[in-house]
Amino acid sequence: MELDRVIKERRSIRKFLDKPVEREKINACLEAARLAPSACNSQPWHYIVIDDPQLKADFCQEAFGGVYKMSAWVEKAPVIVAVVSDRGNFTSRIGNFFRSTEFFLVDQGISGEHFVLRAHDLGLGTCWIGWLDSKKAGKFFNLPSGKKIEHLFAVGYPAENPAPRPRAKLEEIVSYNKF
Ligand SMILES: Cc1cc2nc3c(=O)[nH]c(=O)nc-3n(C[C@H](O)[C@H](O)[C@H](O)COP(=O)(O)O)c2cc1C
Numbered sequence: 001m002e003l004d005r006v007i008k009e010r011r012s013i014r015k016f017l018d019k020p021v022e023r024e025k026i027n028a029c030l031e032a033a034r035l036a037p038s039a040c041n042s043q044p045w046h047y048i049v050i051d052d053p054q055l056k057a058d059f060c061q062e063a064f065g066g067v068y069k070m071s072a073w074v075e076k077a078p079v080i081v082a083v084v085s086d087r088g089n090f091t092s093r094i095g096n097f098f099r100s101t102e103f104f105l106v107d108q109g110i111s112g113e114h115f116v117l118r119a120h121d122l123g124l125g126t127c128w129i130g131w132l133d134s135k136k137a138g139k140f141f142n143l144p145s146g147k148k149i150e151h152l153f154a155v156g157y158p159a160e161n162p163a164p165r166p167r168a169k170l171e172e173i174v175s176y177n178k179f
Contacts, residue, residue: 001121010117011164013125014073016156021051021079025122026155030081032118036111039103042089045111048082048141048149056080063137063152071131077154081115083108084143085150108150115153125158 030047038044050056059082060075074080085104087093092103116126129152137149 003117006117006121010120011125011162012127013156013158013160013162014127014154015159016077016125016154017159019078019157021124021156023049023051025119025124026051026079026081028122029115029118029124029155033111033115036107036114038092038107038110039095040089040091042086042092042104042107044086044089044092044104044107046084046086046147047115048084050080050082051078059137059140062140063132063149065133065136068131068133071129074127074129074152074154077127078156079154081153081155082137082141082149083112083151083153084138084141085148087146105150112151112153119153119155123157124155125160127154128152129154 026049030049033045033047034043050059057075059080060072064072064074085108087096087104095101096103112128116128119126130150132149132152134149137152138147141149143149
C-alpha cells in the first residue's frame with residue numbers, strides 16, 4: 001500500500017475478528033519495528049509476542065487489574081505485543097543526562113509506529129496500550145531490574161472501521177521561522 005494511504009487510513013482498533021493472525025505477518029511488523037532509527041543506534045527495545053490464548057489470559061489478569069481494568073478488552077485481541085524497554089546504551093544515557101530527556105522512549109515511539117503502520121499495510125488492526133500495570137506485567141515475565149513493559153499493542157484483524165479522530169489543523173501546530 002502507498003505510504004500516504006497507510007498513514008491516513010490507520011486507526012486505533014479495539015474490536016477484532018475471532019481469527020488467528022499469521023506469525024509471518026507479526027514477524028513482518030516486527031521487522032519494520034527493528035529497522036527504526038534510535039538515538040546512538042541503541043535500539044532500546046525487546047518485543048514479547050503473546051499469542052498463546054491461556055498465557056494471554058493469564059497476562060491480562062495481571063496487567064489489567066484494579067484501575068487498569070478499562071484495558072481488559074485487550075484480552076480479546078488475538079495477539080498482544082508487549083514492548084520491553086531498555087534504558088538505552090551508554091552514549092544514549094549520557095545524552096539523556098545532558099539533555100534531561102529519555103531518548104529511549106522517543107526511540108520506542110518511532111519503532112512502535114513502524115510496527116503499527118506495517119500492520120495496517122498488511123490488513124491488521126492495532127491499538128497502542130499505555131494503560132497497564134507495568135509492575136505486574138513485568139513480574140509476569142520475570143523481567144530483570146531496569147527493564148519495564150512501557151506499552152503494548154493489541155493486534156488482530158479489525159472488526160470495526162472507526163471514523164478518524166480529530167487532529168489539530170496544520171496551521172495550529174506549525175510555524176515557520178518563529179514560535
Ligand atoms: C502511547 C499511546 C498510548 C495509548 N494508550 C491507549 C490505551 O491505553 N488505551 C486505548 O484504548 N488507546 C490508547 N491509545 C490510542 C489513542 O487513544 C489513539 O491513538 C488516539 O485517540 C487517536 O486515535 P487513532 O489512533 O484512531 O488515530 C494510545 C496511543 C498512544 C500513541
